[in-house]
Each structure stands twice: as structure tokens, then as C-alpha cells.
Amino acid sequence: MSLATPDKNWWQPLDKDEKMWLKVCLLVALGLFLMMPLFHLYGKQNPPTRSYRVEPAQYKELVDKFIEENAVRDEDGDIVDMEGIPVVEPKEGVKDIYLLSQKWMFTPILKLKKGVEYQLHMSSLDLNHGFSLQPKNINFQIVPGYDQVLKITPRDSGEFYIICNEYCEIGHHTMIGKLIVTE
Amino acid sequence: MSAEEHDVSGTKVLCFVWLAWFFFLYATNWMALSENWFIG
């Protein structure tokens, strides 16, 4: 009776099946526990751990400078854009690349090289946003006031989409960016 | 009272079916991670 006061001496030894199951539970928990540090040491893929505090205005300056220096330009020297968003191809040797999120766009459109390692910085000018790379389906949180740095090595070429998957008010479902990977 | 043995064979089957299902889910999820872009 789970409704009745138990016998006074309810601290009783477990029977054989309970002991068996308890051992199974502890073994499972131990296995799950070991999986965490082991994957960090030997696994191919872990979440990023570098992040910095950054004021939105400060971050905007970094992004503007990055776009200015690395933007793809036409013959007249004007920045090439897609749907009004500048296209940026990091110059040879540029490791730190920047993505700016604000209501309701990602800037710039990054053009990366397959197999090259980059440090991708992400932050927001206003609200929380989501970084969801499709169709790879890898997701991170973008939080204003913080610059989160992802170590990224594109392993496939083609066009990918960055969709915002954190609600950011009424235009949330229109917030989308693009990422192009060339051979 | 608890020291007496009961037949709980049905429960054991249920629990181990559950365990098998859990391992399946856990393992397939880890496997889905292997070929990706981000290395922390």
C-alpha cells in the first residue's frame, strides 16, 4: 500500500532481482558517464568552448571591418551582394570569420573553402537567435553580449542555409542566411 | 518481508526490452554525429 504508513522496520535488504537491476542501473549510468569524457578525448565533434563578452556595437565594428576587407567585389570595386546581403570570401590565411545576427537577417553571406579550418564568430545585435545549419542540421545558440567561436571545417561543397531557430519576435520565420562552400 | 523471493519474470523482460531500446536509440544518435563540420 503506497497509501499506508510502512512497517516500522522498512529498511530491509533488497531481494535478488532488485539487486540485479540495481547493478544494471549502475552499470548503465557508469557507461553513460564514461561516454562524456571519452568522446571529448576521442570523438570527432564537440561543442565549442571559446566565448567572449562583447558589446553589440563593438561586435558590429568587427563585422564591418571583416566585410570591408574580405568582401567579394565586382570590376568597379563594389561589393557583390545577394538579396542585399554582402557576399564575403575570406582572403587566403584569414582564419577569423564573423557572422552577425539581428532581427531578421544574418550578415554576411559567407563563401568558404572546403577543407579549410575557420574560427566562426557569432553574436547578436538584439535578441537571442539560433544558428541552425541546414541540411547539415547542426544547431547553436546566439546570445547578445556574447561572442561564441566555433571551429569549423566545411567537409562538403555546395549551398547551405543558416536558419534562425530561436524565436525572435514576429519576423522570426523569415530570418535566413546562406553559406556557400567552394571546392 | 522483502527478503522473500517473488516471481517478477514479466517485469524483467519489460525492463530488458526497455534497455535494448535505449541502447539502440543512444547508439544511433552518436553514430549520426560522426561526419560533421565542427570540432570543439
Place this chain on the structure above:
Amino acid sequence: MSNHANEFRTCPATGLKVHMPAERLMYVYAVTAVVCLLLGGVMAILLALTRWPAIHLLPADLFYRFLTAHGVNMLIFWVVLFEMAGVMFASTVVLSNRLPAPKFGWLNFILMFTGVIMVNYTIFTGGADVLFTSYVPMKAEPNYYLGIILFAVGAILNCVHFLITLVIGRKEGYFQGSLPLFSYGIFIAVVIALFTLLAGAATYIPVWLWSLGVIPSIDAELYRLGFWGFGHSAQQINLAAMVSIWYLLGTLTVGSKPTNEKFSRLAFLLYLFGINLGSVHHLLVDPGLSNSFRVFNTSYLMYAATVGSMMHAFSIPSSIEIAQRAKGFTKGTFDWLVNAPWKEPGFSGMFLSLIIFGFGGGTTGVTQGTEQINMMIHNTLRMPGHFHVTVVGGTTLAFMALTYYFLPLVLRKNVIGMKLATAQIWIFGIGICIMSTGMSFAGILGVPRRHWDVTFADAIFQVPFSATATTMLGVLGIGGVMAFVGLLMFCLIAAISALNPKSMPAKMESHTPQYAKN
């Protein structure tokens, strides 16, 4: 204490003494809870029909507004109000104890009720389109935060009332010895509730002041940490309450008794110590956490609670199996289960809730809560796919099943149509499973949660989600419709039964403390 002797009635089925002031309070809590469930349910069906691409019912602004209302009414109001009735039940009726301060109880109810009204009014007048999580710097009107604070304060005080009831009851001699297992489980839920609600107050009070302009800014990441200290821990109250209810329904339907009190109680204790730190798994792909902290947090601190759940998962079916075998269902391995009282909503609800939570919610939770796998699921539809089989298919289903016993035993109302009630349990349970399956597979394909239009028709680029993803959103919709039918049936059965002016007559009997020292 003889001045309270005449405030008791005797429950004809169990012989337990029911303190009448507690009965009235439990009634108002339960009724308000079901009203919130209905409101949240109406929101739910509108949302499901919007995410079903073939229908895409609501406009964007209403979608996000109703999503806010759905989250708050279901995840906070419905479950917490029902639990408030539950904690009162566990501390009075189960122990044949009296409620020491009914007026204090009413004050708490009024606080919580005011909170419910304020929050819903603000949401539906468009003052809080911030979703359940209201991540700063997104801002709602001050009354939204104040409503939640009032609700939380009422709940904290009610939890304190629970503890006072136990202390006074024991002192006056209404009960002695260890608490019954059900009350012990609820006690664990109350302790979890106290630190959860304090985290809630510590998070919402600064945000309320910020929305009033008193505090200039709130750190966005710190808010996320504080919010989940409240938002996730709140689900652990549900977990502890749900498991307690499984034990209770096992006793009520097949007369099972815990196989080993020590085993079950240690499992509850693991919830208390292990589970609160699980909150941080919402932040696994956020900036700000170090690797070592992520490992520390996601590994054994979370698995302590997992061990607790696995222990219950063995203890509850085995107690049922033993009770059934004692009745003569000894053939083979599963004769006891096949011949269980499936026609009783209590048994069907309990077992279905256990299976849905165990196979669906628990396994996906442990898997998705690891930091690497979290990168694949964060903010995709797999997230709601997970928690709809924990807090809906698990907790809500268990609460529904209990309601069919709560009505006659505690509120003295005849339940209309027990057969209908059993059907309701199955329709709701299966509907939720279908819906969660749709959500999970759509999420695996990358479909985001909390998103009005995954075709991106109004956006600059269109994402070509596969036809399978669209189909899975349809599965979500179909499951949602089915679950909504189940939910409506529940609300109708509960409302018609509860609002029936004819109560079963109360068998008033004088009751004085059995173990009074004098």
C-alpha cells in the same frame, strides 16, 4: 484539538478521514487546473493545425501569441495547480490529517489565481508575445512577469503549508512513523518545488523590475541560466509527482504494495539530489560554459536521476506483477499483465503513462541531454517531440488517470462514464505518441521548433525541406487532432462530473488524533 473533530468525513471506500476545509481547497485547485488545461489544449490544436503545412491555420502573430499561452498554461498553470491539489491530498487525506490553516490556503489560492488571470490577460491582449521562455532582452509588459511572480509566491507558500501540515499533524498525533510512500514522493516533489520556485522568483523579479525600468539591463545568458533553473526543475516536480501517482494508482487499481520501501525511497532521494543540475543541459550549445563544466553537468549529476527513474521502472511493474500473481494470474510471463484491469482508466492511464514516459520521454531525454547530441537537436522539433512524451504522455496522462479517482474519493462526485474515461486515456495517449513521432522525425530532418512557416515563403531564400519532413509535420497534425479529442473528452467528463451539484453525501464522523499524547 477536539475543536476540529467535527470537520472530518470518512471516505466510504478507503476509510480515510477527509478534512472538509481541505476538500474545498482541493476542489478549487483541481477545477482551475482543468480550466487551464482546456485553455492550453484549445491553443494546442490551433498550433498543431498551423504547423500542419496542408492547413497552416493561424496568421503569424496569433501563432506566436497562442504558443506563449499554450506553454504557460500547460507547463506552469495546469501542472502546478493540479500538484497543489495533490500536495494537499498527500498531507491531509492520505494521513487522515487536518489542514492547519485553511485561510492561509485560500490566500495562496487567490495569489495563484490572480497570477493566472494577469498572465493570460496580458498574453491575450498582446502584451507578452515572448513565448514561454521570454528570453531577455525580449520584453513583455510588467504585468506578465508580475503574474508569474504572484503565481510562484502562492505556490511557494502552499508548499510551506504542506510542510507545516505535516509537522503539526505529527505533533498533534494524527499520524506517526514514516510517511506513506505516496506522501514521501510528494514530499520530495515539494522540496524540489521549493528550490525551483525560488529560482523562478530570483529570475523573474529582476526581469519584472527591468520591464518597469528600474533595472537598466539583464544579462541575456544569465537569464537563460536562471530561467532554466526554474523551467527545467519545474519538470522534475512533475516527474516526482507522476511517479508517486504511479505508485498510488497501482495501489488503487490492483492493490499493489511497494516491493521494497527502501529501494523506492532511495530512488526518490536520487531525484532530489541529482536532478536539479539537469537544468543546464538547455545551455549546452550556448556561449559561456566550459567543457569541464559541461562534462560534469551532463554526466553523472544527470545520471543519478536516471538511475532513480530506472529503479522506479523496475519497482512499479514488479509490485503490480506480484499483486496480480497473488490473485492467481500465474501462467507464463505476461498472464498478469494481460489480465490486468485495463478497463479501469486508472490502470490503463498509469501503465500507458509509464510506457510512454519510459520508452519515449526518458530515453530521448537522456540521449538528447548529452552535449554532443545536443548539437543535432537544439531548438529543432525533436525538442518538443521529447517533452511532449514526458510532460504530456507521462505527467498529464497520469494526472488525468488520477482525476477519475480524485473525483469520487476526494470530491465526492460520481464520474460519468468510466468506459468513456478509459477510451479517453487511450485516445489521448496514442494521439500524443503519434504527434511526438511526427515532431521527432521532422526535427531529425532539421525542422525548427517555434516556427510559423518552414517553407520560408516570405523570406529571401527558401529552404528545401524534404517531402518527408512535410509528411512528418502532417503526422504531427494528425496526432495533435487525436490528442485534442482525448483532451476534450477528459475536460468534458471532468467538468460534467465536478460541476454536478449533487455530491455523494459526506459521511461526517468525528475524528480525533489517533496518536495524541495525553
